[in-house]
Amino acid sequence: MNYYTSQRLSPSITRITDFTGVCCYLVEGEEKACLLDTCNGFGNIREYAETLTDKPLFIILTHGHIDHAPGACWFDEVYLNHADLKLVHQHASRSYRLERFSADPQNQTIPQADYCPDFTGKYRDIQDGQDFDLGGVSIQMIACPGHTQGMMMPLVREERTIIFGDGCGVGVLLFGENSSTVSEYKKSLEKIQMLQDQYDLILRNHGTFTSPKELLGNVIECCNAILEGRASGQKIITHGIEFFIAQAVDEQENRLDGKTGNIKYTADKAC
Numbered sequence: 001m002n003y004y005t006s007q008r009l010s011p012s013i014t015r016i017t018d019f020t021g022v023c024c025y026l027v028e029g030e031e032k033a034c035l036l037d038t039c040n041g042f043g044n045i046r047e048y049a050e051t052l053t054d055k056p057l058f059i060i061l062t063h064g065h066i067d068h069a070p071g072a073c074w075f076d077e078v079y080l081n082h083a084d085l086k087l088v089h090q091h092a093s094r095s096y097r098l099e100r101f102s103a104d105p106q107n108q109t110i111p112q113a114d115y116c117p118d119f120t121g122k123y124r125d126i127q128d129g130q131d132f133d134l135g136g137v138s139i140q141m142i143a144c145p146g147h148t149q150g151m152m153m154p155l156v157r158e159e160r161t162i163i164f165g166d167g168c169g170v171g172v173l174l175f176g177e178n179s180s181t182v183s184e185y186k187k188s189l190e191k192i193q194m195l196q197d198q199y200d201l202i203l204r205n206h207g208t209f210t211s212p213k214e215l216l217g218n219v220i221e222c223c224n225a226i227l228e229g230r231a232s233g234q235k236i237i238t239h240g241i242e243f244f245i246a247q248a249v250d251e252q253e254n255r256l257d258g259k260t261g262n263i264k265y266t267a268d269k270a271c
């Protein structure tokens with residue numbers, strides 16, 4: 001079974017989407033190609049990506065979550081901010097994925113053989129600001145601790161495109177030991193704000209996959225609302241966890257004030 005589809009967004013960026021609706025991005029230069037994330041780990045995403053490019057392919061993970069990291073198993077080494085090492089060891093493990101996915105009746109027709117194996121290669125650390133030159137196209141990795149401690153946002157300089165991924169979006173999740181507090185997250189976003197003149201396009205990994213530029217300022221305002229006690233107080237269940245949401249939303253989780261950008265957080269992160 002083929003779990004992937006693709007869409008070319010520009011001469012050097014292709015979106016690959018898996019059957020669950022999560023996406024990752026293939027960036028190609030004249031000499032190399034880079035897969036930024038790997039989706040949920042069904043089938044063989046390496047084989048699929050290699051049908052889209054004839055350049056040597058390597059992997060960078062934006063963070064260690066179950067819906068982005070597992071497909072890296074098809075490579076001998078992968079770049080990941082080491083702040084997410086503990087997280088990725090849990091989330092990319094085959095037994096953890098089998099347990100999480102097979103609990104959903106929707107996934108019970110997926111053959112166990114299609115769950116990709118455990119990663120046995122090497123995780124190479126990424127430094128904040130590290131550049132990856134693909135030949136005429138370069139990716140700068142920007143650390144943005146928040147959603148996870150090791151969250152990185154790739155900036156594809158020549159395309160003036162930044163991949164916010166799960167790091168900033170319409171409902172950023174801050175919860176558990178792997179996420180930062182809201183005040184730490186706000187500092188990360190203010191650092192990204194300093195780069196605003198270097199990008200025109202924001203890409204994400206879920207939902208609509210893209211956002212207008214005002215998203216960043218709106219999510220910083222969500223941080224301020226939480227820290228200053230002006231958040232909505234509304235509760236919302238996602239992935240079985242009860243979150244507070246910064247700005248009030250309707251049943252489709254669209255903000256009532258019509259703006260885009262929101263934060264879902266557990267009470268322990270509201271500081």
Ligand SMILES: [Zn+2]
Pocket residue numbers: 063065147166
């Ligand atoms: Zn995530």
